[in-house]
Amino acid sequence: MVQIFARVNGTEHPLPQDSRRTLLDWLREDLGLTGAKKGCDHGQCGACTVLVDGRRINSCLSLAQLHEGDEIETIEGIGGADSLSTLQKAFVTHDGFQCGYCTPGQICSAKALMRELAEGWPSAVSEDVAAHPPISGEELRERMSGNLCRCGAYSNIIAAIEEMIAEAPGTPAGRQDA
């Protein structure tokens, strides 16, 4: 069998031989990257969210072998205890979690959300889907609806993301009216 590879947080790794291995199980069990969590394992909770080529996906529903050549980023690539990213710091500042189980998924999701906003992707609550979406609490809640938090830290999660957006005024994502 031909060995195929994917890059995870900048390092190339051989993908697993077992076709059944999901991306989530590969990251957690084989690579020891246990940041992404197994919540429901059925694509309903978002705890397993990672970035693939900059886009957020549910790693529990994706077969690892389908990721040949992909650039995968997990929470470990976004920042660690000694190197928190701005987004992670905002979650700490705003208490955007209680138990923390959903947090890696929330932060990966929020990172991808920033790019989607910058690229002008509409959402289900956008008044005019053809326009560059405005940024509002309603928009952010809709865009984070794929990440459940059983502790109910939602309002603080949104506050952390709002701070991130406010601190990036030069980017399209920071514009209030674009």
Next chain:
Amino acid sequence: MKPFTLNHAQSANEALASLAGGATAIAGGTNLVDLMKLQIATPDELVSIRRTGLDAITPENDGLRIGALVTNADCAADLRVRKSWPLLAKAILAGASPQLRNRATTGGNLCQRTRCGYFYDTTQACNKREPGSGCAAREGFNRIHAVLGTSDACIATYPGDMAVALLALDAVVHVEGPQGARTISVGEFHRQPGDDPGRDNVLERGELITAVTLPAPTGGRQIYRKVRDRASYAFALISVAIDLSMEGDRIARCALAFGSLGTVPWRDPAVEAVLVGERPSPALFDKAADVLLRDARGFGKNDFKIALARRALAATLHEATKG
């Protein structure tokens, strides 16, 4: 999951050769992998169609050709779709979550299977999962089930949103297979269960969806109203897709499709015929609902859908026809 082999097709022809040999196609896998984990789907062989190059959106005549592998996210983000077929973007964005839409594809989404709880529970009778085993939903917890197009064998809905918009937009599904290429209108793609609920759609063995095409934009007012148990990230109890144009104070043209009301995305020309040429009014909307629901039948827990459909239709028509 049961063991399976996974091959990576590098072209549509390679994929077709694998499908002819009995393989099951996998694209995003957001539905299939879940079904495989639960051993509802147990393919021996998968062929990945991710590298077949069917992932472009291109203008075609006055319409648009959406490759089968275009993700739901990319389709809803496409400016041409957003400007000229906003109904499609709205329906896609009303479904699933951003994570799922980034992986789910146009072709795969058309083939997504029902969310009937008895289909998902392998200890229960389900004619769709195991033909001949019976239907536990008829006498069971059938709140999300269909009130139109049901049969003695099955009352499950097709759960998606995208296909409902495509139906209202007169989209066409393009497939290739052992007998060559053919086209299927979205309205003829999904199968009502009849006595063979195991087959959700008319795809034949070995056939592969290659694209969906949209005809020229109508310029009508397009709305997707989705009624569900929570504000986001939930399947529809009922959805209404509308593309409507007024001429003066009368309805000149109207395409209406309904999701999660019937066993398949539902469109009824008789409903549209009631509306066209008329002045919008609550009485007219009620008459349209009478026609839509003339054969509707509830199974207990889903009886409410009949009343809900009437209200959802009236609300959608009101919004689409107001000044």
